[in-house]
Amino acid sequence: MPLTFHKMHANGDDFVVIDARNSVNPVTGELARRLGDRHRGIGFNQLAVVLDCEDADARLEFWNADGSALDVCGSATRGAADRLMRETSRTLIVLRTQRGLLTCERTPSGTISVEMGQPLFNWADIPLAQALDTLTLPLPGDPAACSMGNPHCTFFVEDLSAVDIVTLGPRLETHPLFPRKTNVHFVQIIDRQHIRLRIWERNGAIPLGSGSCSCGAAVNGMRRGLLDNTVEVECDGGPVTVHWDGTGPVILSGPVEASFTGTIADHQLEPK
Known part of the structure; x- marks a missing residue:
């Protein structure tokens, strides 16, 4: 039976949402890898599967394009939330992820x-x-590290x-200091409320943006006293806003935005 998917993006950070509520979850790591292939599949940075949940509006399961699982994806979480809000005509929903219960809201501006x-x-x-002290790691450039459910090095x-991301990114991602690899951020501070961010994403890519990387980069700048509590993060694909009061959730x-909706061919769903 064909499976419906929704291709979406957040300032060019593209992802796919598959709604598997009221059905058996069809997505495995192998299927995610095949669907993530930009030549033979759909192509995406991350995949979010929407599942039934007893203590939230839905549960989300995330996959990278290489078929590896991850705990959270800020862009895909917001995309799934947008779809569920439109479906229910609500402006606030709660989603369960490996990071716990995440509250999502449509702001007055529509974001x-x-x-x-x-x-x-x-x-x-x-x-x-x-x-080690994660505020200053013993690597050239003295980066800071944190986790937003996935590892970040800023x-x-x-x-x-002047930063050669293509050369530096893979070396840092796979540095022995990071046993599960790491996302790598390069941040130029414009002022205390505005940064420019470029990313080498764990598992090998330079995305136009990333929700969790934007959070990790801003938080590390706030920890160092370089940034205010609310920061505009300008990625290659466009800006997002990150707020952290220093103690609570980010x-x-x-x-x-939705790009298109389609169906996955039956032969793609067959185990290889």
Whole structure:
């Protein structure tokens, strides 16, 4: 039986939403990898599967394009929330993820905000390979690290255009200090309320944007006293807003848009 999908993006950070409520979850790591292939599948940065849930409006399961699972994706969470809000004519819903219960809201301007949970700073939570101060890692450039349910390593640079992300990104992603690899951020501070961000995403890509990376980069800048509590994060694909009061959950806000809806061919659903 054909499976319906919804292709969406958040400032070019593209993802796919599959609604598997009231049915058996069809998505495995192998299927996610095949669907993520931009030549033979649909193509996406992340895939979100919407599932039934007893203590929230729905539960989300996330996959990377290489078939690996991840705990959270800020862009896809907001995309799934947008679809569910339109379906129910509501402006606030709660979604369960591996990060816990995340409250999502449609703002008066029409953007979608999500409480992304509290950032984690203990070396074991990121995780790192050894006990270290995560505010200043012993790597050239003195980056900071945190977890938003996935690992983040943030470098603050004077000139973002001078950074060779294609060369540096893979080396840092797979550095022995990060046993589960890491997302790598390069941040140029415009002022205390505005940063420019470019990303090398874990598992190998330079996306136009990333919700969780925007959160991780802003939080690390706030921890160092470089940024105010509310920051506009300008990614290659456009801006999002990150707010963190220093103790509670990180709030990510920005636009999401539908690109198209389609069906996955039966032969794609067959195990290979």
